[in-house]
Amino acid sequence: MNNTPLKHTNEPGKPSTFDVVQKSLAKRRAAEHRFRFYGIAGIVLALAFLLVLFVNIFGKGYTAFVQTQIRLDIYFERAVLDPDGTDTEDALSKADYTLLIKKSLSGLFPEVNSRRDKRNLYALISSGASYKLRALVLNDAGLVGKTSSVWLPVNDDIDILFKGHIDREAKQSDRRVNDRQLDFIDRLVAENRLEKQFSSTFFTDGDSREPELAGIRGALTGSLLTLLGTFLLSFPIGVATAVYLEEFAPVNKWTDFIEINVNNLAAVPSIVFGLLGLAMFINFFGLPRSTPIVGCLVLTLMTLPTIIIAGRASLKSVPPSIREAALGIGASKLQTIFDHVLPLAIPGMLTGAIIGMARALGETAPLLMIGMVAFIVDIPGGFSDPSTVLPVQIYLWADSPERAFVEKTSAAIMVLLVFLIAMNGLAVYLRKLYERRW
Amino acid sequence: MSPSILLIILLGLSYLGFRLGKNRALASVGGKIKDLHSLPSFYGFYTSLWSIIPALLVTMIWLSLETSWLANAVIAGLPEAMQSLPESRLYLILNDIRNVVNGMTYSDRIDPLIADAAKRYSQLQSLSHIVLSLVAIGLSIAGISFSLFRINKSHRARNTVETAVTVMMVICSTLAIFTTLGIVFSVLFESVRFFKVIPITEFLFGLEWSPQTAMRSDQVGSSGAFGAVPLLTGTLLVSLIAMMVAVPVGLMSAIYLSEFASPRFRAMAKPTLEILAGIPTVVYGFFAALTVAPFIRDTGASLGLTVSSESALAAGLVMGVMIIPFVSSLSDDVMNAVPQALRDGAYALGATQAETIRQVVFPAALPGIVGSILLAVSRAIGETMIVVMAAGLAANLTFNPLEAVTTVTVQIVTLLVGDQEFDSPKTLAAFALGLVLFVATLLLNVLALHVVRKYREQYE
Numbered sequence: 050m051n052n053t054p055l056k057h058t059n060e061p062g063k064p065s066t067f068d069v070v071q072k073s074l075a076k077r078r079a080a081e082h083r084f085r086f087y088g089i090a091g092i093v094l095a096l097a098f099l100l101v102l103f104v105n106i107f108g109k110g111y112t113a114f115v116q117t118q119i120r121l122d123i124y125f126e127r128a129v130l131d132p133d134g135t136d137t138e139d140a141l142s143k144a145d146y147t148l149l150i151k152k153s154l155s156g157l158f159p160e161v162n163s164r165r166d167k168r169n170l171y172a173l174i175s176s177g178a179s180y181k182l183r184a185l186v187l188n189d190a191g192l193v194g195k196t197s198s199v200w201l202p203v204n205d206d207i208d209i210l211f212k213g214h215i216d217r218e219a220k221q222s223d224r225r226v227n228d229r230q231l232d233f234i235d236r237l238v239a240e241n242r243l244e245k246q247f248s249s250t251f252f253t254d255g256d257s258r259e260p261e262l263a264g265i266r267g268a269l270t271g272s273l274l275t276l277l278g279t280f281l282l283s284f285p286i287g288v289a290t291a292v293y294l295e296e297f298a299p300v301n302k303w304t305d306f307i308e309i310n311v312n313n314l315a316a317v318p319s320i321v322f323g324l325l326g327l328a329m330f331i332n333f334f335g336l337p338r339s340t341p342i343v344g345c346l347v348l349t350l351m352t353l354p355t356i357i358i359a360g361r362a363s364l365k366s367v368p369p370s371i372r373e374a375a376l377g378i379g380a381s382k383l384q385t386i387f388d389h390v391l392p393l394a395i396p397g398m399l400t401g402a403i404i405g406m407a408r409a410l411g412e413t414a415p416l417l418m419i420g421m422v423a424f425i426v427d428i429p430g431g432f433s434d435p436s437t438v439l440p441v442q443i444y445l446w447a448d449s450p451e452r453a454f455v456e457k458t459s460a461a462i463m464v465l466l467v468f469l470i471a472m473n474g475l476a477v478y479l480r481k482l483y484e485r486r487w
Numbered sequence: 488m489s490p491s492i493l494l495i496i497l498l499g500l501s502y503l504g505f506r507l508g509k510n511r512a513l514a515s516v517g518g519k520i521k522d523l524h525s526l527p528s529f530y531g532f533y534t535s536l537w538s539i540i541p542a543l544l545v546t547m548i549w550l551s552l553e554t555s556w557l558a559n560a561v562i563a564g565l566p567e568a569m570q571s572l573p574e575s576r577l578y579l580i581l582n583d584i585r586n587v588v589n590g591m592t593y594s595d596r597i598d599p600l601i602a603d604a605a606k607r608y609s610q611l612q613s614l615s616h617i618v619l620s621l622v623a624i625g626l627s628i629a630g631i632s633f634s635l636f637r638i639n640k641s642h643r644a645r646n647t648v649e650t651a652v653t654v655m656m657v658i659c660s661t662l663a664i665f666t667t668l669g670i671v672f673s674v675l676f677e678s679v680r681f682f683k684v685i686p687i688t689e690f691l692f693g694l695e696w697s698p699q700t701a702m703r704s705d706q707v708g709s710s711g712a713f714g715a716v717p718l719l720t721g722t723l724l725v726s727l728i729a730m731m732v733a734v735p736v737g738l739m740s741a742i743y744l745s746e747f748a749s750p751r752f753r754a755m756a757k758p759t760l761e762i763l764a765g766i767p768t769v770v771y772g773f774f775a776a777l778t779v780a781p782f783i784r785d786t787g788a789s790l791g792l793t794v795s796s797e798s799a800l801a802a803g804l805v806m807g808v809m810i811i812p813f814v815s816s817l818s819d820d821v822m823n824a825v826p827q828a829l830r831d832g833a834y835a836l837g838a839t840q841a842e843t844i845r846q847v848v849f850p851a852a853l854p855g856i857v858g859s860i861l862l863a864v865s866r867a868i869g870e871t872m873i874v875v876m877a878a879g880l881a882a883n884l885t886f887n888p889l890e891a892v893t894t895v896t897v898q899i900v901t902l903l904v905g906d907q908e909f910d911s912p913k914t915l916a917a918f919a920l921g922l923v924l925f926v927a928t929l930l931l932n933v934l935a936l937h938v939v940r941k942y943r944e945q946y947e
Contacts, residue, residue: 070837077839084841088743091736095760095815098808105778106770286659293656310663316862316932317925318869320896321670324921327903328673335554337585350666357663383649411767414871414896417904431491440769440872447773447876455777462770469765 106466110459116248116261117211118200119174119237121153123182125192141186141193146179150201157242158233169229173237175202177262200246205260205453207234211245214452225452251460255426256442260453263446265461267428271341271421271436272410278345278432279409283352284402288391290353291360291398296386315354322351323418331419338420339435347415352405359401363394396483403476407469413440439465490550493620497546497627501539504631508534508638516640525645533644536651537630542623549619557615561608565600584608674925677918684912685713690919692716696882696893698902698913713916715923717882721799721892725874726867728803728888729810733863736807737814738856744815745822746844757819764812772876775805780877792889797879800888806873813863821855822848854942861935865928871896895920 130144154170155161161170178201185199186192206225209215215224217231237243254264298304326347330336336343367390375385416422421437422445429436437445439461446458512530516522558581562570569580580601587605638644682690693714740760744753780801787794794800825848833843879891880901902917
């Protein structure tokens, strides 16, 4: 073949096909590049959003793990703590610890006399500081009558100021810390009495109206209880259903109907499960509101389809030769499944279950419906204690007006994401570990 | 004795039954397993099933009846004047009593009547639990004795155990049906009660939504306005914005991943994209409300637009990002399933890769892609937390994305969170909305499945 272009000379005045193609080549090449670029742009856009989300949450949240503390020299005055001289624990636990703090502060700022200034001064300290002092004294009654230097949490507004979220130059009426308080703070800083310290409060305490005292332990415990219950209920039921549908069920209308139901339930919005929980478990069966037990029932129903579908896929991947071999040497059908097929399929089922659990851990809407949204300070101790869960806690804090809750919310989100990543990582690891090609 | 301790005792008894049954079977043949009909462990399982199942059944029935029985007994002990109160008041009193029993009161002053009733309540409850424990443990021991009595070397333990296990599996598998039925009935039942108060036509075609007025009876429009149209348009608006983000981005990502990307890039990018779907929606809601919405408001302000601080746009954009993986993953799989021969044919005719994708691969994969988009729409409609936190509560009948709108899911949450009496039209309206939501998503799912099945090209 030679390379001379083909010419259609029989239609004069009309460009040849070759010319048409030749002319359009540049355009087509550009279109090709454009198309490829759109594809990359799509992926980059999605990933960029992911990055922005993570950076944003992390940037807002990492400050929540430290807390501004103030060092005060507290004189544990016997006349205040134990005025009757009874020296009983009861007296000590009912004493007015706030007075000790006030006295200590007045000692630092002797010139503060007016009521208004005093109020400004006392407002620097968190209302939870007195509980901390009480805990100290109850722990060591020997403190009474002595002076001791104690680190106490400051109020959330001061904390936020210290973390740089309040503009000192703004008009006084626009910020939550007034000029007088700024003076106090500057003097305290000069005396090295204010310091940011790592605070375990966030991990060891329950919810609170005061941001500086609020922690996620209650929500975390609630989440763990709910998740534990969900796993204990949904995994056996899911495995049993998957085994039945995949290995035993005859092919008939009834089995078809079950399958359609399972697939549909996987796509039902989670809030509808919440309605079911409210109408059935709480109003019909009279189970207590706001408790992990109702939460795990609702989440069980919600995660079951995921577990069943993953379980069936896992069972399908076990080759028939395994079953035939077992049946061939005289095992019953059930022995075949439970002794030979299931051990091979269980890692895959577990992977599916963990992914289902991760989804259940992040679920909020159905739990709002069953009342796990109450303000609960106590750490739940069992399945029938009122409690909340981590995502709901995030929702509650996100709704709070205090600026200090923003960092708490972000920090709680970070904890939630760490758990989710750990669970998904475990699922991937299990899958890799037990992956088998037949 | 609390039910959880009872459960542990029953489990212990059932383990004991397992050992006893196994030993009994072995003893009956003098240790020669081959003389037994079934393997020894089957005799163990046989015994432990007999020990636990009747006891558990009785416990469950007992506990489910206990609540109402206790309530009746305690109410009967209240003074006459209190007993004759209407049912809803009585219910509240009962709730108070239960709260006292569970130590859930924070006030120091408790009505002595209530305290008294609570004391009686907890006495009766513990009495009931003691009787229950005795009955259940007795049943369990009886079951063990009965099965031990039946075990001999020709007893067909395996057949019984296998039947029992199969029956249990069948029961588990019907749970999916019961869940669907439970959803349908619980939502439908309350909705019917709602439609008795508010006609269904008013609900579906009314243009006003203000359920809050239903609380007061002396006000104009005292029955509240329950026209769902603003909610439906709000839902549609937010979903539409979400789809306008998710469909182009998701589709283009899917095309790039399945057609252009190297296997290594694909193996890395696909799971990373799927992280977007794994992030809890409450996180997106927080991000939308605190970062995206102010950003949009400020940008709008600098362009001279008035943007409400809770705009449909913010919620829709973030929701769109969340559902990108729903579009991209499924579409990617579908396009991957298009046979290579079709692409090769197009290349042979001189088409570029982009032309092949646009004119051959994409049309061949279209049913699957449409299915994935429909599923994404159903996900967008049912999404709750993002809109609750970022879209607002005002039921505006508008298609302006810069204004605050409300959605079906937001209203369900607002109507049902917090303590309400369960019979007001306000609460029932939430279930009617739930019904709408359930039906809409169900139809979308069925439609998606239908599209995929009916229009799928069969290669092979």
